Amino acid sequence: MSLIHWLFLLFLTVPLAEIYVLLKVGSLIGVLPTVGAVVLTAVIGAALVRVQGFSTLAQIRDSLNRGEVPAIALVEGAFLLVAGALLLTPGFITDAIGFACLCPPLRRFLITEYLLEKLILAGGGSGPRRDSDVIEGEFQREDENSKNNNRLR
Numbered sequence: 259m260s261l262i263h264w265l266f267l268l269f270l271t272v273p274l275a276e277i278y279v280l281l282k283v284g285s286l287i288g289v290l291p292t293v294g295a296v297v298l299t300a301v302i303g304a305a306l307v308r309v310q311g312f313s314t315l316a317q318i319r320d321s322l323n324r325g326e327v328p329a330i331a332l333v334e335g336a337f338l339l340v341a342g343a344l345l346l347t348p349g350f351i352t353d354a355i356g357f358a359c360l361c362p363p364l365r366r367f368l369i370t371e372y373l374l375e376k377l378i379l380a381g382g383g384s385g386p387r388r389d390s391d392v393i394e395g396e397f398q399r400e401d402e403n404s405k406n407n408n409r410l411r
Contacts, residue, residue: 276349283350299353303345306360311338333369 284292314335321328337359344356358364 272351276347276351279350280348296348296350296353299350299357300346300348303353303356303360304342306357307338307342307345310360310362311335311342314338330366330369333373334365337365337369 280292280296283295287295314331317331318328318335321331341356341359344352344359347353347356
């Protein structure tokens with residue numbers, strides 16, 4: 259199945275699942291408490307994303323000041339962006355996924371173990387590949403001046 263098919267399936271099933279859960283919760287606790295819970299999770303989520311975003315920004319600045327590439331902190335920033343979007347989307351399923359993205363140990367695990375190990379090192383990204391047909395060797399580039407000098411000798 260291609261990426262387009264997966265995205266179509268995702269954009270079709272997630273809203274339907276959210277509507278189903280909202281209707282079930284609304285029938286159990288009532289309409290106003292359900293709406294209040296959705297608004298409350300959005301407010302709490304936005305506040306948490308803000309705090310963790312500033313913390314991640316400070317990590318990026320510290321890494322850059324030390325002359326290091328802040329790769330993991332940048333990916334954490336992307337996770338926080340996704341978490342913020344999910345938490346602002348009305349619904350309990352997206353809120354649960356958004357709050358999971360805000361959990362630093364889970365976020366670090368997903369970044370280091372899944373993204374870096376599986377995608378980049380296994381050949382899914384632009385990093386080094388383990389299973390490629392690479393022939394290692396050395397080369398020396400000769401320009402016209404060095405060729406002329408070699409002929410004169």
